[in-house]
Amino acid sequence: MRYPNGVVALDGITLDxxxxxxxxxxxxxxxxxxxLIRTINGLVPxxxxxxxxxxxxxxxxxxxxxxxxxxxxxxIFQSFNLAGRTSVLNNVLVGRLAHTPTWRTLxxxxxxxxxxxxxxxxxxxxxxxxxxxxxxxxxxxQQQRVAIARALSQEPRLVLADEPVASLDPPTxxxxxxxxxxxxxDLGITVMTNLHVMDLARQYASRLIGLRAGKVVFDGPAxxxxxxxxxxxxxxxxxxxxxxxx
Amino acid sequence: xxxxxxxxxxxxxRLALTILVTIVxxxxxxxxDVKWERLLDLPAEIARYTWLMxxxxxxxxxxxxxLQTWRSVAMAWIGTVLGILLxxxxxxxxxxxxxxxxxxxxxxxxxxxxxxxxEIIIAIIILSxxxxxxxxxxxxxxxxxxxxxxxxxxxSIEGVPRGPIEAVRAAGGSTAQTIRxxxxxxxxxxxxxxxxxxxxxxxxxxxxxxxxxxxxxxDMLTSYTQYREWPTVxxxxxxxxxVTMTIDAISGAIRRRITDGGRVHELER
Amino acid sequence: xxxxxILTPPPRPRGRWKPWLALGIVAAxxxxxxxxxxxxxxxxxxxxxxxxxxxxxxxQLLQPDWSVLxxxxxxxxxxxxxxxxxxxxxxxxxxxxxxLAARLTNPNRVGRGILRTILNIVxxxxxxxxxxxxxxxxxxxxxxxxxxxxxxxxxxxxxxxxEAIEGNDAGPIEAGRAAGGTQLQINRxxxxxxxxxxFANQTLFVLELNVRASTVLGLVxxxxxxxxxxxxxxxxxxxxxxxxxxxxxxxxxxxxxxxSAIRRxxx
Numbered sequence: 001m002r003y004p005n006g007v008v009a010l011d012g013i014t015l016d017x018x019x020x021x022x023x024x025x026x027x028x029x030x031x032x033x034x035x036l037i038r039t040i041n042g043l044v045p046x047x048x049x050x051x052x053x054x055x056x057x058x059x060x061x062x063x064x065x066x067x068x069x070x071x072x073x074x075x076i077f078q079s080f081n082l083a084g085r086t087s088v089l090n091n092v093l094v095g096r097l098a099h100t101p102t103w104r105t106l107x108x109x110x111x112x113x114x115x116x117x118x119x120x121x122x123x124x125x126x127x128x129x130x131x132x133x134x135x136x137x138x139x140x141x142q143q144q145r146v147a148i149a150r151a152l153s154q155e156p157r158l159v160l161a162d163e164p165v166a167s168l169d170p171p172t173x174x175x176x177x178x179x180x181x182x183x184x185x186d187l188g189i190t191v192m193t194n195l196h197v198m199d200l201a202r203q204y205a206s207r208l209i210g211l212r213a214g215k216v217v218f219d220g221p222a223x224x225x226x227x228x229x230x231x232x233x234x235x236x237x238x239x240x241x242x243x244x245x246x
Numbered sequence: 247x248x249x250x251x252x253x254x255x256x257x258x259x260r261l262a263l264t265i266l267v268t269i270v271x272x273x274x275x276x277x278x279d280v281k282w283e284r285l286l287d288l289p290a291e292i293a294r295y296t297w298l299m300x301x302x303x304x305x306x307x308x309x310x311x312x313l314q315t316w317r318s319v320a321m322a323w324i325g326t327v328l329g330i331l332l333x334x335x336x337x338x339x340x341x342x343x344x345x346x347x348x349x350x351x352x353x354x355x356x357x358x359x360x361x362x363x364x365e366i367i368i369a370i371i372i373l374s375x376x377x378x379x380x381x382x383x384x385x386x387x388x389x390x391x392x393x394x395x396x397x398x399x400x401x402s403i404e405g406v407p408r409g410p411i412e413a414v415r416a417a418g419g420s421t422a423q424t425i426r427x428x429x430x431x432x433x434x435x436x437x438x439x440x441x442x443x444x445x446x447x448x449x450x451x452x453x454x455x456x457x458x459x460x461x462x463x464x465d466m467l468t469s470y471t472q473y474r475e476w477p478t479v480x481x482x483x484x485x486x487x488x489v490t491m492t493i494d495a496i497s498g499a500i501r502r503r504i505t506d507g508g509r510v511h512e513l514e515r
Numbered sequence: 516x517x518x519x520x521i522l523t524p525p526p527r528p529r530g531r532w533k534p535w536l537a538l539g540i541v542a543a544x545x546x547x548x549x550x551x552x553x554x555x556x557x558x559x560x561x562x563x564x565x566x567x568x569x570x571x572x573x574x575q576l577l578q579p580d581w582s583v584l585x586x587x588x589x590x591x592x593x594x595x596x597x598x599x600x601x602x603x604x605x606x607x608x609x610x611x612x613x614x615l616a617a618r619l620t621n622p623n624r625v626g627r628g629i630l631r632t633i634l635n636i637v638x639x640x641x642x643x644x645x646x647x648x649x650x651x652x653x654x655x656x657x658x659x660x661x662x663x664x665x666x667x668x669x670x671x672x673x674x675x676x677x678e679a680i681e682g683n684d685a686g687p688i689e690a691g692r693a694a695g696g697t698q699l700q701i702n703r704x705x706x707x708x709x710x711x712x713x714f715a716n717q718t719l720f721v722l723e724l725n726v727r728a729s730t731v732l733g734l735v736x737x738x739x740x741x742x743x744x745x746x747x748x749x750x751x752x753x754x755x756x757x758x759x760x761x762x763x764x765x766x767x768x769x770x771x772x773x774x775s776a777i778r779r780x781x782x
């Protein structure tokens with residue numbers, strides 16, 4: 001797809017992702033990772049070609065249809081993107097927005113069943129005790145877990161993660177990736193993650209896609225990706241910051 | 247399965263505050279002497295008057311309006327300049343690091359008191375000396391300006407990074423030199439910005455002062471409103487809006503230029 | 516041993532004349548506006564001539580006539596009531612408008628542009644002028660004063676709060692959009708909690724402005740102390756005027772202190 005300022009972010013990509021897969025997308029910044037993952041829920045519209053998600057063609061899905069589709073796709077961001085001044089619970093309830101009529105949102109009167117879903121999502125990422133705390137009072141790793149809970153409360157079929165661990169220290173990063181792998185394996189949710197470090201990408205995914213300058217240069221099982229493949233993807237030799245460690 | 251859901255905290259003081267505010271507001275509504283039924287007629291009346299004023303504004307009086315506008319703007323300009331000249335030294339005296347503590351406290355109190363009094367009242371007091379002339383308006387604006395410019399001034403000075411000031415002092419500079427070389431270069435963008443903002447406020451205030459008869463567009467507006475000559479009132483309102491918005495736009499552009507550092511090409515050589 | 520070198524400093528930057536030009540323009544404008552023919556006749560001898568005239572009044576000011584105090588209470592209360600009502604109404608109306616005026620919470624460019632232009636126009640007219648015109652429209656009393664204040668307030672609150680919103684992080688809003696929420700839901704659930712501190716701050720600020728402004732709205736008949744001020748000055752009772760001024764001072768300064776205290780606790 002091409003941005004309004006002329007930059008071609010994705011060029012001739014043909015991908016087929018099956019339900020239940022856990023996919024890592026790797027590449028340098030500017031390779032198109034961010035754009036790719038945002039085309040899937042329509043945050044970035046494609047300018048040419050065809051994209052089908054959950055049986056719906058994204059080029060023609062708009063308005064309420066698009067929101068309903070987004071309701072089935074959870075998304076996690078590098079900077080967590082929580083509303084800092086309100087409670088953890090309210091942040092998780094954002095995941096129920098697509099399933100809540102507007103009047104309920106305006107009055108803050110969520111259904112009991114929605115709250116139950118939110119509590120269960122918080123429990124799954126083991127952060128339920130913090131439900132009433134202000135979101136900004138949590139640490140980075142905790143905030144990302146809340147973000148995962150927010151995605152989970154959507155009861156999604158697909159979870160997109162844009163550099164979910166780039167702002168976290170190694171032990172926390174591994175914990176978050178483990179959470180993602182768990183929801184993929186236990187709940188059967190398809191997970192697609194952008195990562196900038198090789199070891200996490202290989203360790204926590206079943207399939208690896210490498211992007212370079214908007215084109216796919218690698219697509220295969222994560223375990224089969226060698227360092228040489230990464231050099232092809234990155235277009236340069238491997239450097240220390242490409243590995244997270246711990 | 248049962249979850250260990252934590253109990254929801256209750257913020258009692260937030261609730262108390264909300265209740266207090268609600269009571270105060272309801273009390274105000276109840277106590278004020280207003281026939282609220284009139285509100286129902288209001289939209290129709292406003293529509294009627296709006297049509298009376300703006301359907302065919304009286305452009306014949308435009309030259310007179312522009313003359314009075316010039317008077318008002320002149321009042322605002324002089325008021326701002328005078329206010330700056332009087333307030334700036336006082337700001338320095340009121341700033342920590344430049345004036346002794348009792349002087350600072352007195353000046354800050356003075357600024358607060360002046361800021362509490364609406365300019366119109368200052369004008370009423372002054373006009374006993376200077377009469378119903380635009381000069382009164384300018385002096386009132388200058389006096390009122392001392393309050394706000396004074397306060398913003400010392401806040402600005404105190405907000406300046408201390409480094410260069412210490413450098414000048416360490417090199418043996420006197421207070422005047424410290425101000426000129428330590429404070430002034432850093433505070434100038436702030437000060438200019440504040441001065442222009444004060445000018446914008448004064449332009450609005452000058453229109454208001456006309457209401458008590460010191461001249462300017464406010465004067466013209468009140469007369470024609472009292473005579474209920476709506477087409478002229480409409481024209482005057484349009485003039486006020488356009489002039490104020492223009493001055494705001496110019497002043498805003500200059501202020502942005504100042505804070506963004508203007509064009510950098512001078513440094514490229 | 517170092518031999519002296521000829522130093523060639525870099526060329527002086529161009530444009531050093533700009534500040535002097537600006538100063539010159541300012542001086543010129545000042546001269547024009549102060550001259551008797553074109554401007555407002557800034558003449559010191561007018562002041563000196565009338566000095567004795569004014570001195571008597573100033574002395575009167577310094578001897579407040581406290582007997583007028585009971586008479587000032589009802590108008591003072593009306594002033595405060597007007598300020599409170601106007602603040603409440605304006606706050607209610609300004610909250611949704613502020614969300615509509617900021618890019619983060621209202622992606623609709625055209626709608627935003629129209630709203631901002633209307634608000635700029637409304638903000639250009641000082642509240643006393645609104646009051647004067649409204650009094651002629653709906654009659655004397657507190658109602659035109661309240662309406663004038665509300666108009667004046669909405670312009671201020673929406674401008675300041677929408678600017679604060681634009682300074683906020685766009686990330687959480689993107690997350691809300693990714694979860695499938697409508698703009699309205701996103702604004703209520705995500706943007707609003709971040710807006711509260713700024714909104715509360717500006718509402719308090721506007722309350723202070725309103726109290727100060729509503730003291731003089733009565734000068735055009737719009738209720739409050741202003742009516743009393745007008746009566747008092749027509750009879751040249753400057754000693755009573757000073758009591759009113761002191762009252763205004765006390766109320767405004769007290770409100771300033773209280774609102775500063777509240778603001779500290781808010782953040």
